[in-house]
Every structure is written in structure tokens, then in C-alpha cells.
Amino acid sequence: MADVTQETRQQQNGKIETSHHPETDSQRKDKYYYGIPPIKRAHWTWQIPIYFWIGGISAGVQLFTTLANVLGHKDEALTRIGRYTALVTMILSPILLIWDLGRPERFYNMMRIWKLRSPMSNQSWALVVYGNLAGLIAARQAAEDGLLGRGLLPRLVARLVPARFLSVLALPVALFVGSNTGTLLSATSVPIWARNWMLMGPTFLASGVSTALSYLSLVLHLGHWGEKKTHHVLRRAERATLLIEAGLIAASLVRMSRWSKPLFSREIAPLFVGGTLLGGIAAPLALLSGKETRGKSMFTSTLVLLGGLALRFAMVQAGRKSADDPEAYFTFARGENAPQPEDKI
Amino acid sequence: MPGLGITYGRGGATTSLMDLQNADCILIEGSNMAEAHPVGFRHPMIAKEKGATLIHVDPRFTRTSAMCDIYAPIRPGTDIVFLGGMINYVLENEKYFEEYVKSYTNAATLITEEYEDVDTTGLFSGWDDEKQAYDMESWAYEGMPIDYASVGGSQGRMFGDSGGGQGQRGVHEGERPSDETLQHPRTVFQILKRHFARYTPEMVERICGTPREAFLKVAETICENSGRDKTTAFCYAVGWTQHSKGVQIIRSAAILQLLLGNMGRPGGGIMALRGHATIQGSTDIATLYNILPGYLPMPDVIKDHDTWQSYVESETADTGWWNNFPKYITSLFKAWYGDDFDPENGDEIFDHFPRLSGDHSYYPTIMEMKDGGVKGCFVFGQNFAVGGPHARLARDALRNLDWLVVLDAFEVETATAWKLDGVDPKENGSEVFYIPMALIAEKEGSFTQTQRMLQWHDKAVEPPDDARSDAWFVFHLGRRLKELYKDSEEPRDALIKAVTWDYPVEGERNEPDIESVIKEVSGYTVADRKPVGGFADLKDDGSTACGGWIYSGVYADGVNQSRRRKPHREQDNVAAEWGWAWPANRRILYNRASADPDGKPWSERKKLVWWDEEQEKWVGHDIPDFQATKPPSYRPGENASGVDALPGDGPFILQADGKGWLFAPVGLKDGPLPIHYEALESPVPNLMYSQQYDPAVRTFDRPDNPYNRPMDPKYPYVVTTYRLTEHHTSGAMSRWIPWLSELQPELFVEISPDLAAEKGVNNAGWVTVETSRGKIHCKALVTDRIPVYDFEGKKLHTIGIPYHFGPNGLVKGDIVNDLMPVSLEANVAMHEAKAFTANLEKGRV
Amino acid sequence: MATGFLTDTTVCIGCKACEVACKQWNQIPADGYELTGDSYDNTKQLSGTTWRHVAFIENPKKQRKLTGDVDLLALAEDVHQTLPGGAELDGLGRWTFMSDVCKHCVEAACQQACPTGAIIRNEFDNVYIQPDVCNGCGYCVPACPYGVITQVPEDGRVFKCTLCYDRQRDGLEPACAKACPTNSIMFGDVEELKQVAAERVATLHAKGYENAYIYGTPEIGGTGGINGDHSKFILMDEPETYNLPAHPFLPQAKVKGGFVASAVAATVLGAVVALAFRD
Ligand SMILES: Nc1nc2c(c(=O)[nH]1)N[C@H]1C(S)=C(S)[C@@H](COP(=O)(O)OP(=O)(O)OC[C@H]3O[C@@H](n4cnc5c(=O)[nH]c(N)nc54)[C@H](O)[C@@H]3O)O[C@H]1N2
Numbered sequence A: 001m002a003d004v005t006q007e008t009r010q011q012q013n014g015k016i017e018t019s020h021h022p023e024t025d026s027q028r029k030d031k032y033y034y035g036i037p038p039i040k041r042a043h044w045t046w047q048i049p050i051y052f053w054i055g056g057i058s059a060g061v062q063l064f065t066t067l068a069n070v071l072g073h074k075d076e077a078l079t080r081i082g083r084y085t086a087l088v089t090m091i092l093s094p095i096l097l098i099w100d101l102g103r104p105e106r107f108y109n110m111m112r113i114w115k116l117r118s119p120m121s122n123q124s125w126a127l128v129v130y131g132n133l134a135g136l137i138a139a140r141q142a143a144e145d146g147l148l149g150r151g152l153l154p155r156l157v158a159r160l161v162p163a164r165f166l167s168v169l170a171l172p173v174a175l176f177v178g179s180n181t182g183t184l185l186s187a188t189s190v191p192i193w194a195r196n197w198m199l200m201g202p203t204f205l206a207s208g209v210s211t212a213l214s215y216l217s218l219v220l221h222l223g224h225w226g227e228k229k230t231h232h233v234l235r236r237a238e239r240a241t242l243l244i245e246a247g248l249i250a251a252s253l254v255r256m257s258r259w260s261k262p263l264f265s266r267e268i269a270p271l272f273v274g275g276t277l278l279g280g281i282a283a284p285l286a287l288l289s290g291k292e293t294r295g296k297s298m299f300t301s302t303l304v305l306l307g308g309l310a311l312r313f314a315m316v317q318a319g320r321k322s323a324d325d326p327e328a329y330f331t332f333a334r335g336e337n338a339p340q341p342e343d344k345i
Numbered sequence B: 001m002p003g004l005g006i007t008y009g010r011g012g013a014t015t016s017l018m019d020l021q022n023a024d025c026i027l028i029e030g031s032n033m034a035e036a037h038p039v040g041f042r043h044p045m046i047a048k049e050k051g052a053t054l055i056h057v058d059p060r061f062t063r064t065s066a067m068c069d070i071y072a073p074i075r076p077g078t079d080i081v082f083l084g085g086m087i088n089y090v091l092e093n094e095k096y097f098e099e100y101v102k103s104y105t106n107a108a109t110l111i112t113e114e115y116e117d118v119d120t121t122g123l124f125s126g127w128d129d130e131k132q133a134y135d136m137e138s139w140a141y142e143g144m145p146i147d148y149a150s151v152g153g154s155q156g157r158m159f160g161d162s163g164g165g166q167g168q169r170g171v172h173e174g175e176r177p178s179d180e181t182l183q184h185p186r187t188v189f190q191i192l193k194r195h196f197a198r199y200t201p202e203m204v205e206r207i208c209g210t211p212r213e214a215f216l217k218v219a220e221t222i223c224e225n226s227g228r229d230k231t232t233a234f235c236y237a238v239g240w241t242q243h244s245k246g247v248q249i250i251r252s253a254a255i256l257q258l259l260l261g262n263m264g265r266p267g268g269g270i271m272a273l274r275g276h277a278t279i280q281g282s283t284d285i286a287t288l289y290n291i292l293p294g295y296l297p298m299p300d301v302i303k304d305h306d307t308w309q310s311y312v313e314s315e316t317a318d319t320g321w322w323n324n325f326p327k328y329i330t331s332l333f334k335a336w337y338g339d340d341f342d343p344e345n346g347d348e349i350f351d352h353f354p355r356l357s358g359d360h361s362y363y364p365t366i367m368e369m370k371d372g373g374v375k376g377c378f379v380f381g382q383n384f385a386v387g388g389p390h391a392r393l394a395r396d397a398l399r400n401l402d403w404l405v406v407l408d409a410f411e412v413e414t415a416t417a418w419k420l421d422g423v424d425p426k427e428n429g430s431e432v433f434y435i436p437m438a439l440i441a442e443k444e445g446s447f448t449q450t451q452r453m454l455q456w457h458d459k460a461v462e463p464p465d466d467a468r469s470d471a472w473f474v475f476h477l478g479r480r481l482k483e484l485y486k487d488s489e490e491p492r493d494a495l496i497k498a499v500t501w502d503y504p505v506e507g508e509r510n511e512p513d514i515e516s517v518i519k520e521v522s523g524y525t526v527a528d529r530k531p532v533g534g535f536a537d538l539k540d541d542g543s544t545a546c547g548g549w550i551y552s553g554v555y556a557d558g559v560n561q562s563r564r565r566k567p568h569r570e571q572d573n574v575a576a577e578w579g580w581a582w583p584a585n586r587r588i589l590y591n592r593a594s595a596d597p598d599g600k601p602w603s604e605r606k607k608l609v610w611w612d613e614e615q616e617k618w619v620g621h622d623i624p625d626f627q628a629t630k631p632p633s634y635r636p637g638e639n640a641s642g643v644d645a646l647p648g649d650g651p652f653i654l655q656a657d658g659k660g661w662l663f664a665p666v667g668l669k670d671g672p673l674p675i676h677y678e679a680l681e682s683p684v685p686n687l688m689y690s691q692q693y694d695p696a697v698r699t700f701d702r703p704d705n706p707y708n709r710p711m712d713p714k715y716p717y718v719v720t721t722y723r724l725t726e727h728h729t730s731g732a733m734s735r736w737i738p739w740l741s742e743l744q745p746e747l748f749v750e751i752s753p754d755l756a757a758e759k760g761v762n763n764a765g766w767v768t769v770e771t772s773r774g775k776i777h778c779k780a781l782v783t784d785r786i787p788v789y790d791f792e793g794k795k796l797h798t799i800g801i802p803y804h805f806g807p808n809g810l811v812k813g814d815i816v817n818d819l820m821p822v823s824l825e826a827n828v829a830m831h832e833a834k835a836f837t838a839n840l841e842k843g844r845v
Numbered sequence C: 001m002a003t004g005f006l007t008d009t010t011v012c013i014g015c016k017a018c019e020v021a022c023k024q025w026n027q028i029p030a031d032g033y034e035l036t037g038d039s040y041d042n043t044k045q046l047s048g049t050t051w052r053h054v055a056f057i058e059n060p061k062k063q064r065k066l067t068g069d070v071d072l073l074a075l076a077e078d079v080h081q082t083l084p085g086g087a088e089l090d091g092l093g094r095w096t097f098m099s100d101v102c103k104h105c106v107e108a109a110c111q112q113a114c115p116t117g118a119i120i121r122n123e124f125d126n127v128y129i130q131p132d133v134c135n136g137c138g139y140c141v142p143a144c145p146y147g148v149i150t151q152v153p154e155d156g157r158v159f160k161c162t163l164c165y166d167r168q169r170d171g172l173e174p175a176c177a178k179a180c181p182t183n184s185i186m187f188g189d190v191e192e193l194k195q196v197a198a199e200r201v202a203t204l205h206a207k208g209y210e211n212a213y214i215y216g217t218p219e220i221g222g223t224g225g226i227n228g229d230h231s232k233f234i235l236m237d238e239p240e241t242y243n244l245p246a247h248p249f250l251p252q253a254k255v256k257g258g259f260v261a262s263a264v265a266a267t268v269l270g271a272v273v274a275l276a277f278r279d
């Protein structure tokens, strides 16, 4: 024991983890400040990705049905489904959102103010506006369908509510809801989201449209509704939007660069790569190119819908992982993203 | 603290925390000041910002070390070598403050021819192997036979944590043979030089494990910052006291500060950091068994204390302050027994007054308890079932009582010992009464803090439920006892009947009025019950009463001086109007030494009090610690007595010769000068002397208190125990508090990566620490902050353990003190918690 | 007048009085009792129930300088060789403590994110959460670039340092600053603190600590995005050592860009879908 040289001691010590700061103890598995995340992840639970998904579908449905209407393509079943879907999604969305609040009974505080810089505030207001419009439009549809009985009010509603006009009015709001779910994520300090600020909204919107088209296709098939042309257009549009979505995701991954790592982690890769990329985009694209049968079409639509859901879950989950990773945040806050002292933003 | 008491005259810290701001350099050794005195540490930090150099000498790199400019590691229990090394450095390099040393210390005094320099045995002359004690005859000043019983009002005082002052008979100026040139081989100065010559930097390095460079850096820095224009202050706490030779460690520091001329001056002095909120107060107003309030000696059967007259006479010194003893003791008895006490006829009361019949200090009493000699016990605010050394023995002792009353605010282990350690409660017949006590904010009263300053606190809220103040309990207990005995004719009950017990009560709960207590402690004239101005007003004829002479004046002018709260912004640095410090509100003791022998400040920068020729008195920023009108030129006449026998240039007025004692001719049981011994339990031999440990240390050789033999290979590591900022002592006041508990939730042991590697222990992994008394399990914190010492080419591992945990509370842990032995330092009966040996193994074995 | 903090880590003794004082004053519960093995830090981070947190950076060998004047460690380096038996000066080094708190950003991400307006700038220009307004949407949490604001699951709402709004209203200084024995936490007018900070850093530089700097000013080191912090720090190591980002940025700065990109995407998608209708 007497003449342990410094080297052998260091060798010995090298195997021992200490209570020192990780910077000075190479044995510590953690980095930076004991591996403790420097930023806090969002607490959001399953309601939020589902809401993102539904919001996207709602936007896409609004886009398709309004366009059909405007372009003179008449398909009553499509219009009906579109209007009722808008209503149902606009009922579900706030429920999911409020459910996730820490203090649900105070949801109405969202309506205290409108803050342009807060995507969450914009989102709330967009939901209110779009929700009300969707409600009016759906009311007209319901009145027309006789669901509201035969009283004076339903008759007035059927006559006075300018559904077509309102649909056109609702479209931009709906599109905002669909894209803003992405923007909302990017306006945080979470590297994987924030890094991709430009493409988050577009990607979410594209996915929203593709899932909406699949949704419409699926529902029409289920009910044996819809005109032939509708199905045909849906199929074409689906293929196109899936390609756009694929392109946007690819561009996002490039943009996210090293910070996209969580998407390919053991927990999230099955969801993202398996669920979204392969199951939700690649497979449907392949299926869409062949001969069209009802069964196959319904299967394809289901895949796209699930792929869209997987994308929302994967993105939210990846955000948590990204926030938990000190390395990610610190490199991010030192990289080109970091505003320089002279920056005026 | 006789280390200070013997050297300077009084046992208290010689300076104030605020004054540390004036220091040019601060040596913190034997204390982890930042962690254990965080608020007080603000002052060194301010000094640092003003440019002072801070030094920490400690076996561990602590939060204090982190804030200091220089850190020097030191193996636990070797401070005498380190400080002795500095004394040697100062003497060798002639760095001492010559004029100061010549005028204000006993450097020039000759010691009797019988004194022999210590040889390699490590024993002073006068050692009696049979009695295992010293005969101090051979340490005396030449031509001055020592009257042991008269030193500082008897030997008993020396047991006190704070030794008071002392005085001798017949030391008169001029009678004392001396050599002002300091050349005579028997001068204290030459003796000192020879004694410390062996304490070389090489020796420091070998024994303390302190790198020579670090040691020299410390020595140089301190010398550079001492002298006419600069001062260095020392701070210590229980890192020095809790050793088998703790008093001598402090003596080393006291000698060094005298040589450097740092005593009694701004930014100098020795800051003894006291522990518990009013630990200073509890020794001042005497919770110790062997002293009466104000460090007056307790009557003792083996002394000439049979009658009032012989007691008073034998305890009165001819010269020096203790010449006043009759005034203080008479006033004390007057305060306690009122009209029933007449000094002319003192024996009526004194006959019944208890006498010391043996050693009834804490540890022997615990042993007695365990052996069945103590039947019942009141425990006020102590948790020795966890915090006492060899705590297992203490818990066994508690279980052997017939009855136990614990007065505390938490359900401390002392109160629950009956069901701890897996014992069957049915087996032990002791009946336990747990009485809830009010905590500080729930009652009013005063604290005497570390710098002898009393600060009053008001009651903020009523205590909850059944909780009452300690004063309430004691007062009403006394009241009921008096009631029970009022008709007794038994002579032995005379004292209970006589004792004055008439404090007014207030409120629904009949709480005694605490201000009336401090009024009594401060003193009053019996005739008109008017408060006295201070101890100078006290008389020995029974016309004054005073419950504690050193506190006399705290109620001067009928004002509770301890309650003063004038902010520092509104007064000068001395802050004399904040609280009240004993004696006489002096903040810096011996401050006469801040002026040169002629009464002029040594330097403008370091001026504090000085002689004003015109006013013919001492003036300055602080209250002069000197007779106000005694000119510097004063020389006592042949027959002068008391303080009049001290010269105008003798700043240490409680010493019989007015000098600081570099060499202590009397008073310490283990030698007139400090000497290095290893701890009682040490893994290494004493490299300097053949005597391994302090020969005068008291041990208890009994089967339930085994010691690890020196160099026993079974116990190769040195353990040192200490505090964390986040907890308090036995943890009784912190382990129940969530906010503190979350900060330090578990017991841990700090070990070096070296030792961890040797034992394969990982950070935060479990280990077992074992001694011959017991073993504990805890987690390891592996850290380079624990240095590995080199001893003669071998690695010597230190392990550090905070001692705050126990089985009760929100956070729990094993009781560290189950590892400790009971041993007593010779002078103050202190245990050795800072250095003992143990083994450490991985895992929970 | 804007009030804020200057926390000077070079005089912090790691006593955690600030952490306890904050919990005590604000009556926040403890977070659990577990030994981390990470130096003396067992509370780890700021959270909804820890509004002041003292970090411990045990740094024994890398930094060869003590926090004072004397470079004893450089000295110790040489000593390694000359010591008998190769004894080491293990344990020498630095141990740094840093009391972290909400930065009270000049442009606060949390405040901009908050959809309810619960987070405001109060009359002292502090970033303050109105507890009666917050509905626990949690959006401010990932927005904060410093990981400060956090939801308390049992309560549902988010919490962080209030800069002792209640005490300031009564003319008292914040509890943490009051409790700090060494004045490591200085509280006051931001402008004055800026000056104090500059002076302190200049002094430190003069003493040879060239690595001392102010964290939280737009001038020094990249808080440009959020325009600086009202609670600033004097640091001696890289920000990351203390778990702080080197260049925090304001996430909302990109909202407009994201919106425009989305609008473009919406147009393109609309056009593509419209094209699908072509026969
Ligand atoms: N937070 C907190 N503060 C406290 C207390 C508490 O429990 N908690 N307790 C109070 C009480 S009762 C007291 S008595 C004081 C005690 O105050 P301190 O004496 O300052 O506290 P300790 O931690 O016991 O020990 C001080 C230092 O002595 C070192 N040491 C051990 N052995 C040696 C040695 O041989 N030589 C030298 N030079 N140093 C050595 C230890 O490493 C430790 O760092 O603190 C008081 N203040």
C-alpha cells in the first residue's frame, strides 16, 4: 500500500464514481448539471395528441368540403358528413383540451384576453370562432335534415343561416386550427420543436389534410355513400397530400438535424418510423397506386388515419425526450438558433 | 474554555463577530465556520471583500474552505504540531511583536529551577506515575510557591467549559524575578523557544500531512498580517475542543496570538465560536455542576470550605481581579436567600449549602446511571441518546432509571429510549414523563451568544396546547416545593425555605416574568431594590444582591440593556448599543493592549482605546477593559492589593500579574505548555514523543466502553464527525422539519475516491462503519474533498461523518455516536468526537 | 422602478438559507427525502415547489484556483512531486454554489405563452403569476427557456418565484435576500444592480478572475432574445455548468414566421386539393 503511485491511484479512482460535478468526473454517466434537464417538459397527457389529430381532421374536412362546394361539386352526403364532422370535432376538441387543464373549471379564463404572440391563445380563440361557425352550419344542416323537428325556429334556421358563406368564412379559421397545433409546439424552448419552427405548422396541416381525406373516404365507404367522383377526387387528393406530407416530414427531419434523435429512439421509433412513415405514408401510397376496391380503400384510409395519430403522439413524446436531454438543449442554445447579443427580435 | 482562561484571564471569546471585519487576515482552524456559523461568517466575508486574506485549516475541504483564499489540509488531532510549528516559525524568524511581547506577556518572567524541558518522553517535570497526574510545583514562577487552591477561585473551576480567571497570592510587581532582555535561559521566552524548536515545517508535514508549502504559506501570511499596523484574528470551535487535548490546542493558538501581538486589538483576538444558541449563557449562569453563576467556585468538601469565612477567604486572591471575590459571592447569596442571609452570620445558610463531593460531570453521571447509582433524571433540551458520545451506553443508562422527565418540543430519542434498540419495553422499569416545552418564539428571554452578548427576544406566539416555557416549569416546581416544605422544621430544609422565589407571574398561564429574573441577575441594592450600574457597585457587606456578577449592569438604570436594537447604520463599528455584552458591555476584551505601554494607539489604523492625558482617563470606541483612571505610568506600591496591585501597563487584569501567560505556571492539568500527542485512538504512533496520547486524559476502562488500541490494524481509519448547515446537532430540531430534512435527507459518510476504490464502494452506495463500541450503516459520498494523508509513506484515510441522524423524525439514520468512546479531556472533561478510529466496509454487513 | 436580483455566486456559501426561507415564507411543501449523491444537492432543481434552488458544483481538480487571491493550487501542483511519499493535495479545488431562481426575463417567454393572461408584469416589473387566474394549461412550462416555471400536479396550476410580491408590497425585501447571510443575493432597483454587477465583475477581474461575468444582460452573452433578465448572476464558469443555457432565446419570436409558413402551406394544400377536382 505504501508506494501506490499517482498513476495506479488514478487508475483505481477511474473506476469509482464520485459526488463531483460531472464535468470533473469522467465516471459519471450524467452530463452537465448531474444530468438534470435544464428545461421542463410539457405535462400534456394523451388528450393533447388526440386533440391535435382531431383538429387536423377537422381542418382538412373543412378544406375539402368547402372546396367541393365552391368548385361546384355537389355531393349531399359529403356536405352532410363534412358539416356534422366539423361540429363533432369542435365539440370534442374543447372537451379534450379542458380535460387536460390543471384547473378545468377555469377553462373560460382563456377567453379573458387575446394574445397574438401566444399560439395557445390564438388556438383558443380560433376554436371558439370555428366552433361557433361549425355549430351554425351544422344547425342548418340539421334543420334541413329535419333533425330539429318542424317548429318555426328550425325553419328559420334552414332558411336564414348562410351555410355556404359561413363555410368559406370558416375555412381559414379551420386551416389555422389545423396548422397552429404545430406552431404551438414550435413556440417553446423544446429543441426538437423549436428548431423546426417553420415547418411544424405546415407538416401538421398536411397531415391534417391527408387524415381528413382518409377520414372522409372511410366514412363514405362505410355508409356506402358518396358519388363516384367524390371517391375519385379523394383518392387523387390523398395521394398528393401524402406526398406533400412526406416531403414536409423529410424537410423537417433535415431541419431538426441532430435534435431529431428522439424520434428515432427506442420508445418512439416504432410509432414514428413504423406508424407514421411506413404505416401512415409509405404503405398507403403504395396501396393507392394499385386497383381500387372498397375494402382496400377503407384499409388504406385507416392506415393514414392511424399514421396521423402516430405522428401526433410521436411529436409530443419526442418533445418530452428532447426537453429531458440537457445535451440537446444546451447545444441548441449555443448553435445557430441562439440569438446573438446584437440580435433585435 | 481554560485554554483562553489560563492565558488571558477569561474563558470567553475575546472579540466580537463584527470586529472580524477589521481583520487583515483571518485564520479559521478547528471550525467549519461557513457551515456551522453561516450568519457569523458574513463578517469574514465582508473582511474578505475589504481585502483580508482568509485561511482555512481543516481535515476536509468544506464550504468554508471553498470561500477561503488559502486552504491547508490537516490530519485530525494534530493541530498542536501545526500551531506549534507556527510558534516556532515566529520565534525562529523573529516575527513576534517584540514590544508587545516584552510588555504585555510573561515572556521575561523566570521559571523555577525545578522546571525541566520536556524530553523525548513527552512528559513534563512533576509527573506522578502512580497518581497518573502532575504535581505542578515545578512549573511555578521563580520564588513564588504556588497555592493551588487559590488559583482562579479553586481547581473546580477548571472543569468548567469556560474557565474563569485566576489569581495568586503574593505576586507583586518587582517581586517577580525577570529578565527584560529575554536572554536568561529560564525566562519563559527561552523556555518557549526550546520547547517549540522541534516543531519544524518538516515535522508539520510529517505529522499533520500538511504540505510544507501550504504550511509556510499560512505562517507567512499570518506574520505579514500581524504587528503594529495589521492584525490577524483566529476563529475556532469544536474542531479544536473535542479532542483529548483540546485545551492545549487552544492554548497553542492563545500563545501564538500573544506573540504576534494580536490580542485586545481591533481585527485581532480569538473568536471562540460557541455552539447552541445560549451555550455561552448556560456556562455563564452556571449549568455546570462545579461552578456558581459568574464562574464563582462551588464549595467543595476537600477544600477549606467548611465555613462561610474560610470559603470566602480561601477563594479570594491577593492581587488581580479575584480580590473582589467576597463582593460577588456575598451578593449572589443575598440574591438567592434575601433577608435570610447575613454575611456577618453566613454559616446559617452556608452550612446547608451543598458541597462538591466528587466528579458529577456529565459522563461520570451517565455511567452512574447505567450502574444504578442515579435513580431519576430531568432532561431539559438535550438529546444525548443521539448526541452524547457512546450514545448506546447513554440509552442503556436511560433505560436503567426509575424515572425520567424529558422536557422537549419534539419526541426525541432521549424520551423514547425505552422502546429503541429492539429492547422489550417491559424489561426496563423506568417511568418516562414527556413534557412538551415552548420553543424560542413562544417565550421571552435572553440568549448569550458566541461573543458574550446578551440579546433579548420577545414572545411571538403562545405555546401550543400544554406546552409551557422551561421557566414556567421550574418556577412552579419550585413554588410547589416551597409550599410543601413551608412548615418543615428539619434543618436540611432550611435552604428551600429560605430561597427567594417571588417572581411575579403574568397571563392566564401564570408564566413567570422573565425580566424580573434578569433584573435579579443584574443586581440591585437591597435597601431600595434599585438596579446597580455594574459589578463595581457590588459590596461584600450584604447591601447589594446580584445573581451573576459578570452580567451585572445588564439592567442598569432599570433598562433591559440586552433588548437594545439600534441598527448598525446608526452607530459606529463597535455597535455598543446593540444588545449588551459582559463584562460591562465590552466588545473586545483586554483592549488596553490596543495601546502601547504609554497608552498611545499602536497605530492609527488599529486604534481602539487610549489614554487621554487631558481627561486623565482611558477613552476610545470600546469600553476600556481597564481601570478607567489608572494611568499607563502607574506602578503598584508594596502593599497594594486587588487590581491596584496591577501596573498601568498590564492589560490582562484578571491575571495576577496583569500579563498574558505564554507559559502557564499553574492551572492546567496536562502541562504548562502545549505538547503534541496523538488522539487517544490513533492508527499511527506519536512521531515526536514516546508518550502516545495525553497522559492526563481520563478514560473509563469498562467492558461497555472499550477503546480501539493505538495502531490496531482492525481499525485503520480516522473518523471525524461534524455538522452540516442543514441540520442541528442531534437532529432533534431539524429532523422533524420537512424543509430542512429534504436538504439532507440521509446519513452519509464522506470518503476519498482512493478509499472508495480500495473498498469498491460507489458513490451513494451503502457502507458499514464499525468500532469496538458499535457499527452503523450509511451511504457513501465519494469525494476528493476528503484528502488522503500521507504518513511515513503510507496512505492514511480519514472518513467524515455528520452526526445528525437517529431513529425518530421525518428522516432517519443510524446513530453515529454509537461509534464513539467515552473519554475525558483532563481539564474540561470533553469527549473526543473529532478523532477516533474505525473500520469501513462495503455494503451493509 | 423595476426590481430584481443580482446573485453573486462568488460570495455564496451554499448555506441554502434562501431556499428554506423561500419555502417557509411561501409555505411550500418539501419535495421528498432522497440522497442524490450529487455533492450536497438533494433538491436538484427549480420546480413548482422549489422557487429558489442552490446548486452545488464540486469541482476539485479542473479549476486550479481557489475563490480567493492566492493560487494555492498551482502551488500544490509542484508540491505533488516534492511531498514525501508522493502524498497528494487531494481535496483542494473549488466548490461552487449557485442560488438559482426565476430570471424575471425582460421579455418573458412564460408570460407571452400564457393564454389566460395569468402571467403579468406587476408594478415592480416582475413576472408574476396570478394564482387565481391560471387554469393550468401548462403552456408556459415548455416555453420558459430556463426551466423555471413548473406545474404542481396536486394543485394543477403552475408556480414559480413571485419575487415576493406580497413582501414588496409591504416594503420588505424578498425572503431569500433577507435570509442570505453573505449578501450573495442582492435585491433592488435593476438599474442600480446592473451597476453593482459591473463593479463587482471589474473587481474580480482586477483580482485575476478573468472568467467572472454577468449572466443575464443583453450585452454579455446571448440573452439578446429575451432582452436580458431582471435577475442576474455573477458566474465564474460556463453557464451550462450551472444548468443554464448559454444563449436563451424567446420562443415566441418565431410565431409570426410559423404563421406565414403555415399560410403558404395552407394555400398550396388548397390548390393541390382543388386540382384534384379537375376532371
Ligand atoms: N448548521 C448548524 N450549525 C451549528 C450547529 C449545528 O448542529 N448545525 N451546532 C452548533 C454547535 S452546538 C456547535 S458546538 C458549533 C460547532 O461548530 P464547528 O466546530 O465549526 O462545527 P463541526 O462541524 O463540529 O466541526 C468543525 C470542523 O472541524 C474539523 N475538524 C475535525 N477535526 C479537526 C482537527 O483535528 N483539526 C482541525 N483543525 N479541524 C478539525 C471538521 O472537519 C469540521 O469541518 O456549531 C454550531 N452551529
Ligand SMILES: Nc1nc2c(c(=O)[nH]1)N[C@H]1C(S)=C(S)[C@@H](COP(=O)(O)OP(=O)(O)OC[C@H]3O[C@@H](n4cnc5c(=O)[nH]c(N)nc54)[C@H](O)[C@@H]3O)O[C@H]1N2
Binding pocket: B238, B242, B275, B276, B380, B381, B382, B383, B384, B387, B388, B389, B407, B408, B409, B410, B412, B437, B438, B439, B440, B470, B721, B722, B723, B728, B729, B730, B731, B732, B733, B803, B816, B817, B820, B833, B834
Ligand atoms: N459525534 C459528535 N457528537 C457531538 C458533537 C460532535 O461534534 N460530534 N458535538 C457535541 C456538541 S458541541 C453539542 S453542543 C452536543 C449537542 O447535543 P444535544 O444538546 O444533546 O443536542 P440537540 O439536538 O441540540 O438537543 C437540544 C434539544 O433541545 C430541545 N429544545 C430546543 N429549545 C428548547 C427549549 O426552549 N426548551 C427545552 N426544554 N428544550 C428545547 C430541542 O428540541 C432538542 O431536542 O452534541 C455533542 N455531540
Ligand code: SF4
Binding pocket: B036, B037, B038, B039, B040, B277
Ligand atoms: S441558526 Fe441562528 S445562531 Fe445559527 S447561524 Fe443561523 S441565525 Fe445564527
Ligand code: SF4
Binding pocket: C102, C103, C104, C105, C108, C109, C110, C111, C127, C143, C144, C145, C146, C147, C148, C149, C160
Ligand atoms: S425565467 Fe422562465 S418563468 Fe421566469 S420569467 Fe423568464 S420565462 Fe418566465
Ligand code: SF4
Binding pocket: C113, C114, C115, C116, C117, C118, C119, C129, C133, C134, C135, C136, C137, C138, C139, C140, C141, C157, C158
Ligand atoms: S399554466 Fe397558467 S400561467 Fe401557465 S400558461 Fe397556462 S394559464 Fe398561464
Ligand code: SF4
Binding pocket: C021, C022, C023, C025, C026, C051, C052, C101, C160, C161, C162, C163, C164, C165, C174, C175, C176, C177
Ligand atoms: S423572491 Fe420570494 S418567492 Fe422568489 S425565490 Fe425569493 S423568497 Fe422565493
Ligand code: SF4
Binding pocket: C011, C012, C013, C014, C015, C016, C017, C018, C019, C054, C097, C099, C179, C180, C181, C182, C183, C184, C185
Ligand atoms: S442564502 Fe445566500 S449564501 Fe446561502 S445559499 Fe443562498 S445565496 Fe448562497
Ligand SMILES: [Mo]
Binding pocket: B238, B274, B275, B276, B279
Ligand atoms: Mo456545541
